[in-house]
Amino acid sequence: MSCFHTLHGIQPEHTLFLRITGKDTAHTDLQNVLTAVESLLSLNGWVAAYCPTLARPFGQNKNVDEDAYDDLAKDDRLYFVAMAIHSADHFLVDQLAVIVQLAKRLGTSNIFVSMLDYESTDSTATLTDLCEAVLTLLGVSFRIRRVSGMTEDPLAAYYPLEEAYMRNLALEPLLELHKKRKVEFYRVIWLKGFTCPNDILETLRVSIANEAAMVCGMDWAESNGQFIFSDR
Amino acid sequence: MVPRRHLITRGFFALAVILCAKLIIIPRSSSASLDPSAFEAYNVFERVTGVDKVLNVRKHKFLQARMGRDVRNDIFDDIIANGVEDYWNRFQMPL
Numbered sequence: 001m002s003c004f005h006t007l008h009g010i011q012p013e014h015t016l017f018l019r020i021t022g023k024d025t026a027h028t029d030l031q032n033v034l035t036a037v038e039s040l041l042s043l044n045g046w047v048a049a050y051c052p053t054l055a056r057p058f059g060q061n062k063n064v065d066e067d068a069y070d071d072l073a074k075d076d077r078l079y080f081v082a083m084a085i086h087s088a089d090h091f092l093v094d095q096l097a098v099i100v101q102l103a104k105r106l107g108t109s110n111i112f113v114s115m116l117d118y119e120s121t122d123s124t125a126t127l128t129d130l131c132e133a134v135l136t137l138l139g140v141s142f143r144i145r146r147v148s149g150m151t152e153d154p155l156a157a158y159y160p161l162e163e164a165y166m167r168n169l170a171l172e173p174l175l176e177l178h179k180k181r182k183v184e185f186y187r188v189i190w191l192k193g194f195t196c197p198n199d200i201l202e203t204l205r206v207s208i209a210n211e212a213a214m215v216c217g218m219d220w221a222e223s224n225g226q227f228i229f230s231d232r
Numbered sequence: 233m234v235p236r237r238h239l240i241t242r243g244f245f246a247l248a249v250i251l252c253a254k255l256i257i258i259p260r261s262s263s264a265s266l267d268p269s270a271f272e273a274y275n276v277f278e279r280v281t282g283v284d285k286v287l288n289v290r291k292h293k294f295l296q297a298r299m300g301r302d303v304r305n306d307i308f309d310d311i312i313a314n315g316v317e318d319y320w321n322r323f324q325m326p327l
Contacts, residue, residue, distance in 0.1 A: 078287065109285040112295075132298055141287045141295035146303070183286050 033137050037100060040134065043197070045094035051196035057220050057227035069201040073106055077186035079204075081113045082170045084192075085128075087120040091194050092127045096134060101197035102189075108139050112177070112185070116170040117146040143173045190216035 022029075043051065081099060085092060103111055113135060117124055128144050135142045150165045151157045177183040187207055189200060195217030203215040218229050289295045 109287045109289070112287060117300075132296075136296055139289050141289050141292075143297045143299065144301075145298070146300035148303075181286070 030137070033133050036130070037134055037138065040093075040097040040100045041104065043097050043101065045097055047091070047194045048094045048097050048196070051198070054196065055222055056199070069105060069198075069205070072201055072204055076107070076110065078183065079106055079111045080171075080174050080185040080188045081111055082116075082167070082174075082188055082190050083114065084116045084118055084166045084170045085120060085124055086118045086166070087122045087124060089120070089123045089127050092124060092131070094194050095191050096127075096131050098191065098195065098197050098200065099140070100134065100138065102200065103138055103140050105197070105201065109141075111140060112173065113140060113142040113144075114170050114173050115142065115144045116166060117144070118166045118169075119147065119149040145169070187212075188214040190214060192216055193219060 043049070079102070081102065083095065099111075099113055113131075115128060115131060117128055125146065128146070132142070132144055147169060149157070150162050171188070174185060174188065177185075187204055189204070191200075195203075199217060200215070203217065207213075207215045220227050220229050287295055
């Protein structure tokens with residue numbers, strides 16, 4: 001981006017604004033974000049690049065090229081993508097790539113992205129700026145929110161309660177849209193860690209068969225020809 | 233007496249002049265009102281495709297929201313913290 005601003009010039013840290021505000025640089029900024037979107041669509045991040053090569057436990061996703069998941073796209077339903085990010089800057093760009101892929105498949109005005117930055121200490125805050133720029137330009141509705149931790153001392157955090165608090169905050173737009181605007185979503189898609197776009201579409205299909213309201217990827221790993229999963 | 237052929241050629245010439253004048257004058261007068269910012273309000277794509285989606289980010293600005301961004305220390309932070317601590321110490325702290 002060509003619009004860098006430094007707040008508090010005395011302090012060493014720089015704050016990066018990805019907002020396109022200056023008229024003279026708007027064109028270059030737009031081009032930069034469009035290039036970013038293009039590279040996100042090519043899906044060659046450090047985890048996303050492995051998507052076509054991974055083996056699936058039940059042999060799903062074999063016909064990646066032929067199956068376009070048209071049945072999910074043609075119904076024009078609303079999907080709510082929820083993410084709780086706690087210092088995960090190594091995943092975030094790839095997850096954004098997945099969201100862009102989903103927007104491409106399901107339609108940009110059919111998904112709502114809710115990102116909750118739960119007191120991340122790494123560069124997540126800067127990367128959410130990138131997410132904001134990309135989603136704004138694509139016309140995808142979103143709420144990116146940063147909250148401070150539930151408990152002040154991280155050692156005192158009670159894990160399940162903290163996790164529930166975090167996820168409920170990520171789901172807040174879902175309730176608000178339903179309460180105030182009567183917007184009903186068809187499925188909630190939880191992006192936890194990294195899930196390949198086709199696998200998300202596959203889980204959506206499974207969720208129709210199971211009549212499940214929310215879908216979430218699982219961490220499967222192959223060990224001695226068997227599949228195990230290590231998830232909490 | 234003007235010959236008939238001349239009359240026809242003159243008629244054609246007059247027509248051509250009028251058409252040329254029209255072509256030159258009319259596009260100029262219409263393009264003068266075209267301001268690049270004027271397109272924004274018209275929602276051309278929405279009108280053409282007939283899209284009236286629920287999640288329409290151009291219609292509802294609140295659909296693209298950012299919260300808690302760049303929250304940094306404020307000049308009243310210590311006063312507020314003092315008040316909260318005082319309230320906790322006096323009324324809330326379990327005995």
